[in-house]
Amino acid sequence: MAKCIMVQGTCSNAGKSLLCAALCRIFRQDGYSVAPFKAQNMALNSFITADGREMGRAQVVQAEAAGIAPDARMNPVLLKPTSDVGSQVIVMGEARGNRTAREYWGDKRALIPVVKEAYDSLAAEYDIIVIEGAGSPAEINLKQDDIVNMGLAKLVDAPVLLVGDIDRGGVFASLYGTVKLLEEDEQARIRGLIINKFRGDVEILRPGLAQLEELTGKPVVGVVPYGKFDIDDEDSLSERLDSTGGVSQIRIAVVRLPRLSNFTDFSALSRVPGVGVSYADKPAQLEGADLIILPGTKSTLGDLKWLRESGMEAQILKQHAAGTPVFGVCGGYQIMGQSVSDPEGAEGGGSLRGMGLLPIDTVFRPKKTTVQSEGALGELSGVLAPLSGMPVTGYEIHMGETTRAADAKPLVQLSRAGQTPIEDGCQAKNAYGTYLHGVFDAPGVALALAQALAARKGITLADTAYDTAQYKEEQYDRLADTVRQALDMDMVYRILEGKE
DSSP states (O other), rough: OEEEEEEEEETTSSSEEEEHHHHHHHHTTTTTEEEEEEEEEEEOOEEEEEEEETEHHHHHHHHHHHOOOGGGGGGSSEEEEEESEOOOOOTTEEEEEEEEEEHHHHHHHGGHHHHHHHHHHHHOOOSSEEEEEESOOOOOOOTOOOOOSHHHHHHHHHHHHEEEEEESHHHHHHHHHHHHHOHHHHHHHHEEEEEEEEEGGGGHHHHHHHHHHHHEEEEEEEEEEOOOOOEEEEETGGGGGGGGSSSSSEEEEEEOTTTEGGGGGGHHHHSSSEEEEEESSGGGGGTSSSEEEEEEESSHHHHHHHHHHHHHHHHHHHHHTTTTOOOEEEEHHHSSSSSSETTTTTTTTEEOOOOSSSSSEEEEEEEEEEEEEEEEOOOOOOOGGGGTTTTEEEEEEEEEEEOOOOOOBEEEEEEETTOOOOEEEEOOOOOOOSOTTTTTSSSHHHHHHHHHHHHTTTOOOOOOOOOHHHHHHHHHHHHHHHHHBOOOOOOHHHTTTOOO
């Protein structure tokens, strides 16, 4: 069975996910086979595996860092929030319906065998398992039947590294308070402390580190500097969502829907020199955009209502009428149609008029489509005509069934694994939509789109295509090098071996 090490945090967004990715890459560089694991994840940014199962994006990133294919066993329980008090529950990659928080917590004990089986099967195949916790282990109201922090650490006998975020302030109190709120046996599982996102001269911290070690009885394994790595983010805490796009030749505005999901769809666009990608939740923020994107959402009907009530819909329609192209992905594509209805209550029921930009109608069904797909863009019209015929690849995650008007043009021809090719999406008068997540990721697509937008403005963008796979590998290596230099890796290995 594999050895394991677990990273827990004093709070959400302390940097657990990236530190786990770094450890996965470091252990791989050192010659070990390694797999990530997070028993329960809560995120709207998900991914579809080769066998059609859904899992959290963070474990996909960690698997990539480890040099292995993403596998739903790495994230056996995924919660996708549908409201402030409820989530869709996905177990081993398959949706099991929506639950309120109270309902889920009441049933959580039944998931322990599922979590243990998933972990054990990975541990039988790899040398090391890097486990990520969630939130904080000191959330004492959630400790009963815990399956993701200390409850999981006990279940699989994992040593723990506790991470605190110094960038938000109060890191010494956070680390000390977290340790002291735990039971004695849980405190004993913490083998070391890590301070993350530090800016400045680490020598200034030394007195505080020494006192922290004395107060907690735990060694400080390292101080990790604040760094910017172009690696896919997990959820709405991402700094990308606060980006204004900066000064750029081409400005792409992504509508920041309340239940926005899979915003990593637009990472490729932000990497094109001369392109700025910003996230907008106010009508004025859309002004001057060269392209408006309606992204995926976990609550199509709810976010369509928000667009209408906030004035965003009116602004989008105004700019589209003036010639600005609008592109929708998944839920955003559904919103752009004539109608969206939910007769069986897949999203809570109801029906709404769509934005009317595309001649499509969507009906929600309980069965969820989860599949990897590839294909090619069709013959496009309007501003994006230069993209016609380009190959695309990605995945689908949706519960809606969308029909086009008889004379409407599809956007893309898709081949799903083991299925007959289908026509997907729709286009009409500079409005485009598709169910394909990752539609901009294939080589050359993001650049071609940016150049098409530039041509509309009468400017030229340089031809600066890059190898996406190589770029990702470089980012993982940069992350690993930074963390390796910041941590006492000899101590980490001793903790891993049970010698610390």
